[in-house]
Amino acid sequence: METNLELSQHYQLIEQAIQYIESNAQRQPELGEIASSVGLSEYHFQRMFTQWAGISPKRFMQFLTKEHAKELLAESENLLETTHKVGLSSLGRLHDLFVNTEAMTPGEYKTRGAGLTIRYGLHFTPFGKCLIATTERGICNLSFVGKSEGQAIDHLVANWTQAKMIEDYKSTAPLIARIFLDTSTRLSAAPKAGLAFDQADQHLKLHLRGTNFQIKVWEALLNIPVGTVTTYEQIAAQIGKPQALRAVGTAVGHNPIAVLIPCHRVIRKSGEFGNYLYGSARKKALLAREYSAGHA
Numbered sequence: 001m002e003t004n005l006e007l008s009q010h011y012q013l014i015e016q017a018i019q020y021i022e023s024n025a026q027r028q029p030e031l032g033e034i035a036s037s038v039g040l041s042e043y044h045f046q047r048m049f050t051q052w053a054g055i056s057p058k059r060f061m062q063f064l065t066k067e068h069a070k071e072l073l074a075e076s077e078n079l080l081e082t083t084h085k086v087g088l089s090s091l092g093r094l095h096d097l098f099v100n101t102e103a104m105t106p107g108e109y110k111t112r113g114a115g116l117t118i119r120y121g122l123h124f125t126p127f128g129k130c131l132i133a134t135t136e137r138g139i140c141n142l143s144f145v146g147k148s149e150g151q152a153i154d155h156l157v158a159n160w161t162q163a164k165m166i167e168d169y170k171s172t173a174p175l176i177a178r179i180f181l182d183t184s185t186r187l188s189a190a191p192k193a194g195l196a197f198d199q200a201d202q203h204l205k206l207h208l209r210g211t212n213f214q215i216k217v218w219e220a221l222l223n224i225p226v227g228t229v230t231t232y233e234q235i236a237a238q239i240g241k242p243q244a245l246r247a248v249g250t251a252v253g254h255n256p257i258a259v260l261i262p263c264h265r266v267i268r269k270s271g272e273f274g275n276y277l278y279g280s281a282r283k284k285a286l287l288a289r290e291y292s293a294g295h296a
Contacts, residue, residue: 010048010052011052013048014048014049014052017034017035017045017049017057020037020038021057021060021064025061025064025065025087026087027087028061028065028087028088029061031045031046031057031058034057045057065087065088069082069094069106079091079094079106082094082106094106116135116136116160116162116164117135117136117163117166118133118134118140118160118163118164118165118166119134119166119167119168119171120133120134120141120153120165120166120167120168120172121133121167121168121171121172121173121176122145122149122152122169123169123172123173123176125176125180126180127144127180127282127285127286128144128145128282129144129145129149130143130144130176130258131143131144131149131152131153131156132172132175132176133156133172134171134172134175134207135207137205137207138204138205138206138207139175139204139205139206139207139257139260140206140207140209140256140257141156141159141256142256142257142258142259142260143155143156143256143258143278144258144278144282146278159256175204178204179204179260180259204260209256210251210256213239213244213247213251214251216239217239217248217251217252218251218255218261220235220238220239221235221252221255221261221262221263221265221266222261222262223238224262224266226262226290227290227291228265229265229266229267229287230265230266230267231266231267231268231269232245232248232249232252232266232268233269235248235266236248253275253277255277258277263277264276264282264283264286264287265287265290273287
């Protein structure tokens, strides 16, 4: 077991490493170079850094690069200039960095919904009050209200900071009626990142924005039959990532369009209902109504 003195010495090395990474982030130094700067082998440095920081040196450098890029984009730098200033070799690498960590392209981050008009409305449903929002491409948000209506709206705005927001109960009310009058409705077309896709029979559209991994998980959710449930393990296996259970759980939890993308149909392997962003009682109520509708 390590002594307090040893732990303190390790921290000093990690602090030096972080300072070195921050000072040289624009050059994107290799792991061996960073390790050498604190007098450690790559193996021991990787292990020690990950234990202390909670993420690998590579992920830490990606974080610094992304945050710097976000600052530059906010200052109206163009994408190519931003790529060079953060030390990346190509615009493609900047694109991949943002898609994998922010669930959007650099251009989408820069605009954050600029040019989009989002119409939203708060409505009562059989499962409590919800907030629905749409763009011209389709539904971009469907969430149940938690502590307050204002908090739900603030969360929507945070995801689309530059979009024009219009409260429009009249245009969103018919959508709520269609969604909750027929809980057996299911989306069948495969989604693509950032694109709208049609509901086969009722022509509802969704405007989704997510990483490729998230889209794969949400697509798998769409394939869960009404009145049935599946597990995180089954979802992971279905998308070809059987070991990525934690990542699958995170993607399920970040589903922006409740009910239509039925994350409530995912339960634990043990048979327990498990967590649900909008409460376990609401999850059980949704499942019970779907089951009863399918066995009427």
